[in-house]
Amino acid sequence: MIIEILKCHGSGNDFLLIDEYNKQYNFSEENRKKLAIKLCDRNNGVGADGILFFCKSNECDAKMRIFNADGSEAEMCGNGLRCVGRYVSEMLSRNVVKIETMYEQYEVKYLSSFYENIKGVKVKINNISSDTRNIPINTSQKQFLFNKILDFSDKLAFSSISVSNPHLIAIVDNIDVNKLEEIGVKTNNSSILFPRGINVSFVKILNENSIYVKTYERGVGLTKSCGTGMMASSTVVCINEPCRFERTLNVYNDGGMIKCKITKEKESVFSAEFSGNATYMFKGKVEIDFQNFDDFSFTLQHNFDNENEEYDKFLKYTNMSIS
Structure with a gap:
């Protein structure tokens, strides 16, 4: 199977976003777990803290499921929510969207500039x-x-x-x-x-x-x-x-x-x-055999060089602020 992925991060907490809203991958729950373990591996996979599965929702604009690097599913992820929020906002061309998570629904507001030239998201958490x-x-x-x-x-x-x-x-x-x-x-x-x-x-x-x-x-x-x-x-x-x-x-x-x-x-x-950043790092394609997870390859398609450079500047600023 070929899977398109988007590597993104919120405050350095990095994820692989998989779009099930527009693509029909039909993952089983076991395969979601195995994908997280394999793809998040920083030595033998693509490398990330978790996978964000972005899906359709019956009640909101979209649904986010987050699987950690060990294959466990988390109830919520604030940094991941920002990344999914940006993706949905840009996809629907709307500044405010509503995202469903395991237990709650959150309103997410797109920020064209959280900091100088850095795209971000503002979220209201009520629970x-x-x-x-x-x-x-x-x-x-x-x-x-x-x-x-x-x-x-x-x-x-x-x-x-x-x-x-x-x-x-x-x-x-x-x-x-x-x-x-x-x-x-x-x-x-x-x-x-x-x-x-x-x-x-x-x-x-x-x-x-x-x-x-x-x-x-x-x-x-x-x-x-x-x-x-x-x-x-x-x-x-x-x-x-x-x-x-x-x-x-x-x-x-x-x-x-x-x-x-x-x-x-x-x-x-x-x-x-x-509020915080929602930064895209790169996108690519993963080819993987669900019968043999060792049969795996990744092809890089695009680096978001400008976004990464701007965030590096921001990181230098924050490091100076706490030093």
Whole structure:
């Protein structure tokens, strides 16, 4: 089978977008999983953090399904949503579109210039929750906020937030990547506390308007960025310092920066407006035999050199801002 792919990224979180809206690939669920494992492999595949399957929807303009590099399906992906949002907006020639995900529907607004010469997307997220029933987490507490988990650390205070998918956040003075990875592995390997695993983020306060977030993503590992992780981290920062609610935060990460504003709607319920890049890297064709996944080839068709060059300039700017 020949499959057309578009390599794209949001804040360095990179994906292979497969258009099932206009193409009839008729993938089985097992083949979606195998495709993700094979194509996302950075040594023997094309290389990516996940695959975005872009499909038709009965209720919205389109539907997004996200499969991680390990073949697992994620409930939601903020960075991926931006990429799909741009693709749908350009395909339909509309500035505002609605995208269906596993559990929610999101309104996405196309931005011709998120930053100088960088195309992006603005998204409204209404279903951020600190209710432990939505994480899920095995605890009797209604909210799990700023608590120690001695199995992970005797110093860090953790908070759990749902953004359709589960997040565990710790505010730290300095980002210890080794410690983050250690906790990420523990929480996603037979953790009694988190039955479905969880994304883990460390967040560092830079100043009153800026934070830095590093995430260990469930099903992926350490990533340059995680869109929902940045929203969850912003939410915890605002809960910790309520004066930050309704304030646009610059959320920096290894892959760039997004802008995020958190609103408290009611007890344990929050919303976010976040905007960031949606950058195309290259497109090509994959030829693969579903009976033998080792029989695989990739043909590059087009590099989006100008977009990549402009984003490199933006990345230099963000790196200077946090150095």
